[in-house]
Amino acid sequence: VLPVARTMRTIFGRLAAWCGLLHLVHGTQFWVDPESSRCISEELPEKALLAGDYSIEPTVGFDGHVKILGPLDSVLFERTTADPHHFVVTSVTTGLHKVCFYNAGTIRRKVIVTVRKGVEVDDHSTIARKDHVEQIERQLDKMREMALQIKEEMIYMRGREEEMRDTNESTNTRVLWFNIMTLSILVAMGLWQIYYLKRFFQMKKLI
Numbered sequence: 001v002l003p004v005a006r007t008m009r010t011i012f013g014r015l016a017a018w019c020g021l022l023h024l025v026h027g028t029q030f031w032v033d034p035e036s037s038r039c040i041s042e043e044l045p046e047k048a049l050l051a052g053d054y055s056i057e058p059t060v061g062f063d064g065h066v067k068i069l070g071p072l073d074s075v076l077f078e079r080t081t082a083d084p085h086h087f088v089v090t091s092v093t094t095g096l097h098k099v100c101f102y103n104a105g106t107i108r109r110k111v112i113v114t115v116r117k118g119v120e121v122d123d124h125s126t127i128a129r130k131d132h133v134e135q136i137e138r139q140l141d142k143m144r145e146m147a148l149q150i151k152e153e154m155i156y157m158r159g160r161e162e163e164m165r166d167t168n169e170s171t172n173t174r175v176l177w178f179n180i181m182t183l184s185i186l187v188a189m190g191l192w193q194i195y196y197l198k199r200f201f202q203m204k205k206l207i
Contacts, residue, residue, distance in 0.1 A: 027053070027114030032064075037102035039069075042117050044091040051089075052099070052115040056082035063104040071095025082109070 032038050044050060056062060062082035068089050070076055076089040076097075091097060103109045 027112055029110065029112050032101050032103040032109045032111055034103055034106050034108065037064075037100050038111070039098040039100040040113060040115060041096050041098050042115060044094070044097050044117060046091060046094045048091045048118050049088065050091065050097060050099075050115065050117050051087065052113060053084065053086050054099075054101075054111065054113040055084040056101070057110040057112070058107075059083060061105060061107075062109065064102045064109075065104075067098075067100045067102070069098045069100060071097065 028040065030038055042050060050068065054066065056066075059082040064082075065078060065080045066085075067075055068077035068087065070091065071093055072095075074092070076092075077087050079085060079087075089097075099113065099115060101109075101111050101113075
């Protein structure tokens, strides 16, 4: 009896797994009317993964957005295009999380969405790599911004240095001409004094 029971449990377990896989493959389909939204809710613990794929038909002329909201309606994910997309978010707090599709257009849109959570997420390593890449991209963005700021500061300092150099050169040139003029005046005054004294002594018949 025990082997039969174990066999039956194994069969039922495999059937349940196959049903789960079929659910994951086919996902959920529904229609979103114009100027309305529909949401799928999932209860998640803190720091749990929520992943999935969705597509919106027809994609042409789509006007609306796709959002993943936390328990306090905090936006964890947002996209405004209807192209098929894969999303992965990590819950911040425990509570009900919603995947919402809003249709702001004038025609009905068909939504096909597959949602996986927790242990159902089978691409943890990929998600880890994506998170790691995103962190690196953020760091690179910060480094690029710092490099741009340093470049702008260097350009500013170079401009200031050129202005100061031009000012110094202009000042040096002016000082040089002032010294030449001063020296010329002093020489001229000296020669005039010599000439005056010489004429004075000649008139007094001292020389």
